[in-house]
Every structure is written in C-alpha cells, then in structure tokens.
Amino acid sequence: MTTKRMMKCCLLAATALLALADTPALAGPLEEGFRVPPIEARPRFRWWWPGDAVTDEELRREVKLMADTGFAGAEIQSFSPNFITLTPDEKERVNQYAEPSFFAHVRTAGEAAKSAGLTLDYTLGSSWPSGGGFAIPPELAFTELTMARSEVKGGQVGPIKLTIPKRTRRLGALNFLDARVKDPKVADWGKRLDARARTVAVVAVKGGAPMLNPAAAGAMGMTLTPWRDVITPGTLDPSSSIVLTDKLRDDGTLDWTPPPGDWQLFLFRQYASDVGVLGAAGQGPQLILDHMNPKAFAAHVARVGDPLGNNPPGLRSTFVDSLELMQDIQWGPELLKEFKKRRGYDLTPYLPFVLQPGWMQAWNEHWSPPYFDSSSGDFAERVRTDYRRTVSDMMIEGFIQPFVAWNHSHGLKAKFQAHGGPFDVIRGYGLADIPETEDLPGEGDPLFTRLARSAAHLYGKPIVSAESLAWANRPFDVTPDEMRRRVDALIVGGVNSMILHGYNYRFHAEDWPGWHAFQPSPFAAGFSSMLNETNPVWSAMKPLGTYIGRLQSVMQAGQAVVPVAYFYGRYGYYEGIEDQGAGRLAAEKAFLAAGYDYDRINPDSIAHARVEGRQLIAQGGQRYPVLVLPPIDGIRADTAEAIAGFAKAGLPVFFIDHAPTRDEGLAQARSRDARVKKAVAAAMKAGAKVVPAAAIPDSLRTASIPANLHFSGDATGLVFVQRRIDGRTVTFVHNRGEAARAVTMTLPGVGGITRWDAMDGSMTPVSAKAVQQQTAVPLMLAAGESALLVLDPKTQAATIPSPVPVGSVTLPADGWQLRVEGHAERNPYAHDFGSVTLKDWLQVPELTQFAGTGTYRRSITVDAGWLTKGTKLVLDLGQVRDIATVTINGLSLPTMFSAPFRVDVTGLLRAGKNDLSVAVANVPQNGVINPKNPAYKKFKPVPAGWTGPVRLEASR
Structure with a gap:
C-alpha cells in the first residue's frame, strides 16, 4: 500500500509548533527507579x-x-x-x-x-487455614460452640427434654474420601475428636423467640452454618437468666420446672471441629489448628517451619493466608475462663446474646441482626462486644504474636493476611x-x-x-x-x-x-x-x-499524604459491619470525593499515638491533621480519654452525627460510662465538634484541614493516593468507572506537572496553571485509565502545546497473511490461512475453539514525506484480543497488553517498502472448551483475535 503524500504546507505549519518534550534526563533515584524498577519494587508470583x-x-x-x-x-x-x-x-x-x-x-x-x-x-503450612498432619491431632484442633434452643412456658412441670446440638456436618478432614485417614496411626482420631465434646452451659432466660429467615447460609453446596439470618431478634430479660448446667442429665433431660412466664432454654455444647485445611498436601489428616492456643501453633510450626532452620537462604518471609475459620460460634476451650479474667464477669448467663449470624462467618461474612437482644437497652450489645474483644485478644495472643515471634527468631519476616479474622484486623495486619x-x-x-x-x-x-x-x-x-x-x-x-x-x-x-x-x-x-x-x-x-x-x-x-484518621473500633471486618449491612461506606466515599484521603485507626494505635504541632502522630510515624469518629454509641473509656487528650493538645476532632455516650463493654458499666461522658465533654470543651455526616467535607475545609487535592467537574469513580517524595507531590489517580471523566484537578503548592507513564517509563510535562498557591491541571481519563502526576515546586506550571495531527492513513482490513499456532479443544493446532481479512476469530470456523498466537504479515510503503525530522509516527492497531507484538523490518517492539493498542514507530519505518508483522495472542478460554468434558463444557467462547481498524498517524 502507498500512503498519501502529505501537504507541504501542513508540514511547514507544524514545524512552527513546539514538539512534545522528550523524556528528561534522569534526575535522581526516583526517576531511576521508575525507569528501571529496583528488585524490591518488582512484583512477585504466588x-x-x-x-x-x-x-x-x-x-x-x-x-x-x-x-x-x-x-x-x-x-x-x-x-x-x-x-x-x-x-x-x-x-x-x-x-x-x-x-x-x-x-x-x-x-x-x-x-x-x-x-x-x-x-x-x-x-507456613500447606494451603489454608493453618494446620494439618500428625502435628495437629484432635486435642489441638480448633473448636466451635453450637447451640440448641427450646421454648417453654411457666407451669410446665419438669423434667424437660432438651435437644442436644450436634456438630455441624461438613466434608471435613476425616472424610472417607481422603485416603490419608486410613493410616493406622489415626484410627482413633474420630473418637478423640468426639471425646472433646462437652456441654458448656444450659441457660434459661425469660423472653420471646426470634423471627428467622427460612434458610441457613451455604456456598458451593456446603453447609457453612446452621444459623439462619434474623428478621427480628428475640428479646430476653438478662436479669432472669438462670444457669442450669448441673441439672442436665446425660440423655438431655433437664431437671427443672420453669417459674411463671415465657422462657427460652439454651443448651450450648463445644465440639472440636473436623473441618479440614483446604486443598492441603501432606501426610495424615488435615485438621485446622486451634488459633487461640499457642501450643497448637508451636506444634504446627515445629512440623512446617523449624526444619527450614535459621536464616534459610533466599527466603524473605513466611506467610499465613486468610484464616477462613468455619466455626458455628467462635470458641476456645479456655474462653470462659479467659473472659472472666479479662472482662471481669462470667459470660455463661449471657451466652444467648453472643450469636449473630454472619459475623466473621467464613466465605459469607455479612450483617444480620443478632438472635437475641436484651430488654434492658444496650445490655446485649455490650456483652457481644466483650465477647468479641476476648476472641480477638485470644487469637492475637494464641496465633498472630507467636507467628511473628517465630519468624523473627529465625531471621525471617512475617507476612500475614488479617482480613477474615474475628479480631482487631488493623492490629492483626500491623503486627506483621x-x-x-x-x-x-x-x-x-x-x-x-x-x-x-x-x-x-x-x-x-x-x-x-x-x-x-x-x-x-x-x-x-x-x-x-x-x-x-x-x-x-x-x-x-x-x-x-x-x-x-x-x-x-x-x-x-x-x-x-x-x-x-x-x-x-x-x-x-x-x-x-x-x-x-x-x-x-x-x-x-x-x-x-x-x-x-x-x-x-x-x-x-x-511519605504517604493522608489527612484523615478515621476511627474503627470493631472486631473483624466486612462491608456493612458498621451500617447494619447497608455497605454504603458513605463517610469513606465522602472523604475521597472531597479530596481527603483517610486511614482507619484502631484503639490500639490511639493508645500509642501522640499529638505534635496539632497533628496526630501514630507510633509508626504517620501524621494526621484530623481525627474523625463515625456515629457510634460505645467506645472504650481509655480510648475516649486519649481522644480528649488529643483535643486538648490541639488536634481537630470531629464526631459524625453524635458523640459516644458510653463504654463499649458491660463490666463496671456505670463508672466506665461516666469516664466516657467526662472525656467526651472535655474533648468538646477543647474544640471537638459534632458534625452531620453530610457536612463533614465542608467542616474539614472550614477547619483548614489540608486536602490532598480538589476535583472540578464530575469525578465519579475517581480514586487517588498521594505521596511526598523529596519535596515533590506525587498523585496517582485511577478511573474505576465505565465512563470517561474530564476534570480539573487542583493540587496544593505551586510547580510544574509531569505525567509519568508506567507503560514506557516516559516523563512528559503537561499543561498546568498556578492559582492562588495551588496548581490546577486538566485531566481526561478514559474508563479504566490512570494518571501518575508529579508536581515539582522547583519548576513552573506552564501551558504545553498539544501535538498537532498532520496526517493519517487507514491500512486495509484485507490482504493480511495469517498463520496461527496454539491449541483447539485442548489439542495442538497450527494452520496457515494465507490471505485473510481482519475479524474476530469467533467468526472463523477453524478458530472458534482456538487459543494461541496468530501472526499477521503484510508490507506497507511509506512516502518519504512522512519521515521528516520532528514528525512522530504512531501505529494504532484498533481492537485487539488480547495482546499484540509489533515487528517492523525485523525489529520487535515490546508486547502491548492494554488498550489503547498504540505504539510509537518513529524511526522504525523507512521510505518505500516496509515489512510489518503483528503477533496477536488470546486468553486460553476458547482453546479449553470441550463439550464432552464436564469440567470444561461450561465455559463460553469469548472474543479473540484482531479486528482493527489499523491506522498510521503522524503528528508534530
């Protein structure tokens, strides 16, 4: 093909314009690391x-x-x-x-x-959760609490027959399909698991039953829990609670005649769980270890970690994946004793208040009302919080801290996924x-x-x-x-x-x-x-x-630039845990929309933080100009007192909608509640404010809290992070939406802006304008596009001329030579198609079930007028599914893997005839489809190949 000769006048006019600046000479370590990432910055594989x-x-x-x-x-x-x-x-x-x-x-x-x-x-162990092998026998397996409930009315003469709850049946570590359980060494493990079953408590409480949804939660055909979600909680009178454990016979008969009234009878039973480590390799059954028992961790790490030795060559860290503990009610054999020691009262009479379906339920965490609330205000919620805090403490002390300590003693780092755990997840992450x-x-x-x-x-x-x-x-x-x-x-x-x-x-x-x-x-x-x-x-x-x-x-x-410390005092996390399942994350979204980044801050971090220069400084050194609390009723008294101290030291503090009015727990409630109220009053006197949720962004600005940035225009879907590096402000903005966004982004400080392209390592000045000690930069982001922008106060904001198009030509869709090599229906396939037209491979009968590489070739003729000095040539491939490698005159360019599939070919083309080759490869999907194989017949064909249109564009 011969391209059209460009008009001389167009070329002459274009030469009068400034060309885009070339990538500047490397100015320092940041530029050097961006151009050629150091080893520690590169990604890793699982x-x-x-x-x-x-x-x-x-x-x-x-x-x-x-x-x-x-x-x-x-x-x-x-x-x-x-x-x-x-x-x-x-x-x-x-x-x-x-x-x-x-x-x-x-x-x-x-x-x-x-x-x-x-x-x-x-x-640190095969697969997840941690456990497995002969090191974790039934005595070290994790436990769960189960519950059965009966309703009786006063006047019914005892004894009363109760249902004894069974261990929830799941396909566990001792299932008959696993040949490893046939080992003679584990012949008695089933009995030893059963031997750990015991009745924890029988409790009678006056009150009514909950209204439940019809079905319990499940996933992939598995029973996750016997507990159904709650429509309306039952209401219990905690003052009526009677512990009747000693009146239960072995056959489930309760020697008790209820007094007048409607009564709920609860039987709580502990079981060692036979749920297995998922997909685990290794000898013996694969029981999950008790994460509340440091002895269980010690036995586990002796098997899977100690043989590594100290400072094992080439190893950076050991890793624990997400916990995914499938317990009916989170439990440990020592929990009642530890609860009384830590919280100051006996949990036994109040066990009926503990159950809340969905709370940290593996694979299906979600919000449901609890099974039972109390007739006396927030009594039940206080009990649940105390229970969860105890679970958190015991898991951190029984598993996370020993895990970190073992790594350090062996010259390794600890890498840990804290999400999915029923504990203070921020502390769980932070300990690693x-x-x-x-x-x-x-x-x-x-x-x-x-x-x-x-x-x-x-x-x-x-x-x-x-x-x-x-x-x-x-x-x-x-x-x-x-x-x-x-x-x-x-x-x-x-x-x-x-x-x-x-x-x-x-x-x-x-x-x-x-x-x-x-x-x-x-x-x-x-x-x-x-x-x-x-x-x-x-x-x-x-x-x-x-x-x-x-x-x-x-x-x-x-250093990260994060203006807002946003309080998080819950145990565990899932979307909706703070707003009763709505999952709106309204405050977090409002912060970002207003240009304020935020971190969640937990009570442990507040206890170790200080205020300097009206900023909150965490123990890790991060600085926050403001502390914001969500609308919560209860907060630990010591946390409230620390916040009051921050306010007195000059830190701006905002309570959304209302301030806490009580301690979160039940023990010494009257005195602890008084401490909370006193602390909140002191914070308010020192300048803390209660602000409606909708007014938080404006309140931050009014209080002169410095924002990361400000968007003008529709910024829906735009999310950002920001860092300060050697006096420069680096902002990364990503458009998560499915529509393009055109905004003006205003950054604090005055300076020139460059856009760093992580695809090719280039650093290009972009237009910006200084406005009242700030710098405004126009930004257009397509759906899914991102921009890395660097503001340097040592340079000046300027208007950078855009490249001027001076010509383009569309290459024909037909006349391409195509050869493919790969797989079809999981079998090797190669074929030379000769001359073809660009089209989706799903439209080519031989390629509908093909996955591999198709190489398209043709020659193109380029006029010398396209090769004038200062002219930039770009080859736009149009639609590619899914990657493409362009080769021009025998020189292959880096593989393109993301739209738009455009590549700079300046200096590669010569006047006259040029050889062009484009190798296109698709994902494996189409090649694995096999209607005769039940595992592969379910997959559907996806678009593949190259459809274009293909254009060669010139600009100056």
Missing part, C-alpha cells in the same frame, strides 16, 4: 507447588524464568492437585509435603533465588512485618485494601502487600488489560507490593494447559489467574511486571 511433586531441575528453571521475566521472586504455596488423575507415585510425592525431601526442595529453590538476586516467601490484603473482595475495592494500608501507616510497616489478580469463576478468560486495571485499583488502595495469583509449577504439562492450582471441575469453575508459559498471553507478563514495578517503585518512596 508459586503453586503440587505438594512435593517437584524436581530440583524444574525449580531452578522456573526461578530463572521468573528472574528473566523481571519479577522479584515468588511465594511458595504448596497445594494438593485436585481433579486430575495422579499416579500412585505422584500421590506419594505430593504428600511428602513437610517431609525432609520437601524442605530440601525449598532449600534448592531458595538457593536458586538467592543466586538470581530474588527472594522467596514461604507459606508485611501486612497483606487481597483483591477478591469487591474486585480490588480500594476502600477494603485501605485497611491493610492503614495498618502499615499506623504501625510503621513500609510494604503493603496484596494477593493480586484473582477472579472467582474465571480461570481462563481474564485479559491482561483487565489485569492492568486491577493493578491500578490496588495502587489507589494503597498497595505497593503485589503477589500475582499465580504461577503454576509445570505439572502434567502434556495435557494442555497443564495443571492449574484451581483446576476446573464439574462442581466449580475455579479461580484465575493462570500465569505461566502455557497461557498464550504469557509474553505480556514481562511488560506487565515492569509496569507494576514502576508504579511500586514510586509508591514505596517518600
């Missing part, structure tokens, strides 16, 4: 191992591959290969997890990583050296991931890690463009170190696409992402990793 069915040779090869792909290392996660046929030898090797051969393999991987300049994290969040909740919801970032700031932890790029029920169709969007969402959520989920060890590779840790089955589709060489889009991992590394190199530098 490295799925099929138990111990690995070889030293393959481990070394995969470590080298990760290094060559530009990653910082990996997180070893040993997993049992489900839903594939294993030979007897493979089964035996898989279950050599935590045996000497396994630790030898870990050492091999660690030494290979060290030699390559990488580091590894090691999951590397707090880790994940992106499954809310598809990378930056408000959720801010919890881990908050802990990092409060406790002085520089790295905020995230289990990243995971989608439920989408093992094969997630595109690199979607991955890039998710990366940006994680960055604006405060994450600065991503663990990509995940890289599968090469296992059963002959059966394409090979083993996947979340192998699809007839029962479930599994999880993404499948990031290894068998995925046709694997070549996108290197540029994606570089993109992530550039952003993380910036987000690991300097």
Whole structure:
C-alpha cells in the first residue's frame, strides 16, 4: 500500500509548533527507579507447588524464568492437585509435603533465588487455614460452640427434654474420601475428636423467640452454618437468666420446672471441629489448628517451619493466608475462663446474646441482626462486644504474636493476611512485618485494601502487600488489560507490593494447559489467574511486571499524604459491619470525593499515638491533621480519654452525627460510662465538634484541614493516593468507572506537572496553571485509565502545546497473511490461512475453539514525506484480543497488553517498502472448551483475535 503524500504546507505549519518534550534526563533515584524498577519494587508470583511433586531441575528453571521475566521472586504455596488423575507415585510425592525431601526442595529453590538476586516467601503450612498432619491431632484442633434452643412456658412441670446440638456436618478432614485417614496411626482420631465434646452451659432466660429467615447460609453446596439470618431478634430479660448446667442429665433431660412466664432454654455444647485445611498436601489428616492456643501453633510450626532452620537462604518471609475459620460460634476451650479474667464477669448467663449470624462467618461474612437482644437497652450489645474483644485478644495472643515471634527468631519476616479474622484486623495486619490484603473482595475495592494500608501507616510497616489478580469463576478468560486495571485499583488502595495469583509449577504439562492450582471441575469453575508459559498471553507478563514495578517503585518512596484518621473500633471486618449491612461506606466515599484521603485507626494505635504541632502522630510515624469518629454509641473509656487528650493538645476532632455516650463493654458499666461522658465533654470543651455526616467535607475545609487535592467537574469513580517524595507531590489517580471523566484537578503548592507513564517509563510535562498557591491541571481519563502526576515546586506550571495531527492513513482490513499456532479443544493446532481479512476469530470456523498466537504479515510503503525530522509516527492497531507484538523490518517492539493498542514507530519505518508483522495472542478460554468434558463444557467462547481498524498517524 502507498500512503498519501502529505501537504507541504501542513508540514511547514507544524514545524512552527513546539514538539512534545522528550523524556528528561534522569534526575535522581526516583526517576531511576521508575525507569528501571529496583528488585524490591518488582512484583512477585504466588508459586503453586503440587505438594512435593517437584524436581530440583524444574525449580531452578522456573526461578530463572521468573528472574528473566523481571519479577522479584515468588511465594511458595504448596497445594494438593485436585481433579486430575495422579499416579500412585505422584500421590506419594505430593504428600511428602513437610517431609525432609520437601524442605530440601525449598532449600534448592531458595538457593536458586538467592543466586538470581530474588527472594522467596514461604507459606507456613500447606494451603489454608493453618494446620494439618500428625502435628495437629484432635486435642489441638480448633473448636466451635453450637447451640440448641427450646421454648417453654411457666407451669410446665419438669423434667424437660432438651435437644442436644450436634456438630455441624461438613466434608471435613476425616472424610472417607481422603485416603490419608486410613493410616493406622489415626484410627482413633474420630473418637478423640468426639471425646472433646462437652456441654458448656444450659441457660434459661425469660423472653420471646426470634423471627428467622427460612434458610441457613451455604456456598458451593456446603453447609457453612446452621444459623439462619434474623428478621427480628428475640428479646430476653438478662436479669432472669438462670444457669442450669448441673441439672442436665446425660440423655438431655433437664431437671427443672420453669417459674411463671415465657422462657427460652439454651443448651450450648463445644465440639472440636473436623473441618479440614483446604486443598492441603501432606501426610495424615488435615485438621485446622486451634488459633487461640499457642501450643497448637508451636506444634504446627515445629512440623512446617523449624526444619527450614535459621536464616534459610533466599527466603524473605513466611506467610499465613486468610484464616477462613468455619466455626458455628467462635470458641476456645479456655474462653470462659479467659473472659472472666479479662472482662471481669462470667459470660455463661449471657451466652444467648453472643450469636449473630454472619459475623466473621467464613466465605459469607455479612450483617444480620443478632438472635437475641436484651430488654434492658444496650445490655446485649455490650456483652457481644466483650465477647468479641476476648476472641480477638485470644487469637492475637494464641496465633498472630507467636507467628511473628517465630519468624523473627529465625531471621525471617512475617507476612500475614488479617482480613477474615474475628479480631482487631488493623492490629492483626500491623503486627506483621508485611501486612497483606487481597483483591477478591469487591474486585480490588480500594476502600477494603485501605485497611491493610492503614495498618502499615499506623504501625510503621513500609510494604503493603496484596494477593493480586484473582477472579472467582474465571480461570481462563481474564485479559491482561483487565489485569492492568486491577493493578491500578490496588495502587489507589494503597498497595505497593503485589503477589500475582499465580504461577503454576509445570505439572502434567502434556495435557494442555497443564495443571492449574484451581483446576476446573464439574462442581466449580475455579479461580484465575493462570500465569505461566502455557497461557498464550504469557509474553505480556514481562511488560506487565515492569509496569507494576514502576508504579511500586514510586509508591514505596517518600511519605504517604493522608489527612484523615478515621476511627474503627470493631472486631473483624466486612462491608456493612458498621451500617447494619447497608455497605454504603458513605463517610469513606465522602472523604475521597472531597479530596481527603483517610486511614482507619484502631484503639490500639490511639493508645500509642501522640499529638505534635496539632497533628496526630501514630507510633509508626504517620501524621494526621484530623481525627474523625463515625456515629457510634460505645467506645472504650481509655480510648475516649486519649481522644480528649488529643483535643486538648490541639488536634481537630470531629464526631459524625453524635458523640459516644458510653463504654463499649458491660463490666463496671456505670463508672466506665461516666469516664466516657467526662472525656467526651472535655474533648468538646477543647474544640471537638459534632458534625452531620453530610457536612463533614465542608467542616474539614472550614477547619483548614489540608486536602490532598480538589476535583472540578464530575469525578465519579475517581480514586487517588498521594505521596511526598523529596519535596515533590506525587498523585496517582485511577478511573474505576465505565465512563470517561474530564476534570480539573487542583493540587496544593505551586510547580510544574509531569505525567509519568508506567507503560514506557516516559516523563512528559503537561499543561498546568498556578492559582492562588495551588496548581490546577486538566485531566481526561478514559474508563479504566490512570494518571501518575508529579508536581515539582522547583519548576513552573506552564501551558504545553498539544501535538498537532498532520496526517493519517487507514491500512486495509484485507490482504493480511495469517498463520496461527496454539491449541483447539485442548489439542495442538497450527494452520496457515494465507490471505485473510481482519475479524474476530469467533467468526472463523477453524478458530472458534482456538487459543494461541496468530501472526499477521503484510508490507506497507511509506512516502518519504512522512519521515521528516520532528514528525512522530504512531501505529494504532484498533481492537485487539488480547495482546499484540509489533515487528517492523525485523525489529520487535515490546508486547502491548492494554488498550489503547498504540505504539510509537518513529524511526522504525523507512521510505518505500516496509515489512510489518503483528503477533496477536488470546486468553486460553476458547482453546479449553470441550463439550464432552464436564469440567470444561461450561465455559463460553469469548472474543479473540484482531479486528482493527489499523491506522498510521503522524503528528508534530
């Protein structure tokens, strides 16, 4: 094809305009790290191992591959290969997890990583939750509380027959399908589990029954809990509570005649749970350890950790994944004793108030009213808070603190996912050296991931890690463009170190696409992402990793700018826990919309904070110009007194809607409530204010609380983070919405603005204007687009001329030579199609079930007039599914993996004939579909290939 000759007058006019500035010379460490991310800033893989069915040779090869792909290392996660046929030898090797051969393999991987300049994290146990093997017998397994309820009326003559609650039946660690339970060494484990069952209490309380929803919660066909959600709680009179445990016979008969009135009878029974560690490899049954018992952790770590030795080569940390403890009611054998010691009263008479369905319920956390409330005001809520605080204390002391201490004693860091735990999650994150969040909740919801970032700031932890790029029920169709969007969402959520989920060890590779840790089955589709060489889009991992590394190199530098400390005093977390299930997160969204970033601050951090220069300084060094409290009734007296001290020291304090009026707990309620009221009054006298929720943004501005920025225009869906680095203000803004946004963003301070492009490492000045000691910059963000903007007070805001288009030409859709190579219906497939027209591969019968690479070729002729000095040439590929690599005259450019698929080809084209090749690869989905295979027939075809239109554009 011959391009149209450009008009000379257009070229002459264009040369009079300033061209876009080139990338400036590297000015310092920040620029250097952005251009070539240092190793510590690069992302990592979660490295799925099929138990111990690995070889030293393959481990070394995969470590080298990760290094060559530009990653910082990996997180070893040993997993049992489900839903594939294993030979007897493979089964035996898989279950050599935590045996000497396994630790030898870990050492091999660690030494290979060290030699390559990488580091590894090691999951402290196969899969999750923690436990498994002969180290965790029934006596160290976690326990749960169950409840049965009966209604009786006064005058009914005893004895009364009660229902004895049974252990909730789930497919547990001792299920008959697991061959490991046939080991003679565990023949009595079932009886030993049963032997731990005991009746905790029988309690009678006057009151009425709750109104319940018809069905209990379940997921994937499993019973998660026997408790149904509550429509209306029952009401109990706590003053009438009678403990009748000693009157219960073994057959469930209660020797008791109720006094006049309507009575609820409760029988509470403790069971050791037989719920198993999910997908665990290793010998013996896989019981979950008791997270309230430090002896259980010690037994576990002796099996899975101690053999590593001290300072194991190449290992950075050990890791504990999300807890996902499936208990009916959270419990520990020592809980009643510990409760009385810590809270100052006996919980037994008030156990009926504890149950609230959905609270920290694994896999289905949600809000429901409690089963029972009290007839006397907030009595029941105080009991629940005391119970949850005790659970929190015992889990932190029984598991998290021993985990951190063990790592430190072995020369390792502790990396921990605190979400999903029924404890102070911010403290749980903060105790770890590397707090880790994940992106499954809310598809990378930056408000959720801010919890881990908050802990990092409060406790002085520089790295905020995230289990990243995971989608439920989408093992094969997630595109690199979607991955890039998710990366940006994680960055604006405060994450600065991503663990990509995940890289599968090469296992059963002959059966394409090979083993996947979340192998699809007839029962479930599994999880993404499948990031290894068998995925046709694997070549996108290197540029994606570089993109992530550039952003993380910036987000690991300097100090975060977070004006608002927003109080969080709950135990556990799920969306809706603070607003009775509404999940609006109204305050958090209002802060960001008004240009104020925030961290959640917990009572433990308040206890260790101080005020200097009218700013709250956390123990980790983070500074907050204001403390805001949500509308809560109860708060710990010591926390209220600390807040009063902050207000007296000059810190602005705001209570949304109303201030707390009481202590959160029941013990010594009268005196503690008086302390809260006195502290709140003192705070108000010192200047604290009660402000309606809708007025909070304006109140912050009126109080001269400095905002991060201000948006003019419709900023719906825009989320940001900000850092100060060497006197510069760095702001990353991401458009999470599905519509483009055109806004003006105003930043505090005056200076020039550059936009840093993490795709290619360029740093380009953009137009900005100084306005009253601020700098305003126009910003257009397409759906899913982001901008990294750097304000430098050493430079001046200026108007930067936009490039002027001087010509374009559309390449024909037909006449391309196409050859494909990959897989169809999971079998190898290659074909030369000859001359084709660009179209979706779903419209080509031979390619509807194809996954792989299609290489398009043609020659183009370029007129010398296009190659004038100062002319920029861009090749726009149009619609690509899902990655593309352009080669011009034998020179291949970096793989493009995210829209828009535009590449600068200036200097690559020559006058006359040029060879153009475009290699397009799609995700594996279409190639795995097999109507005859129940695990793969459920997947639906997705668009694939290249449709264009293709344009060559020139500008100056």
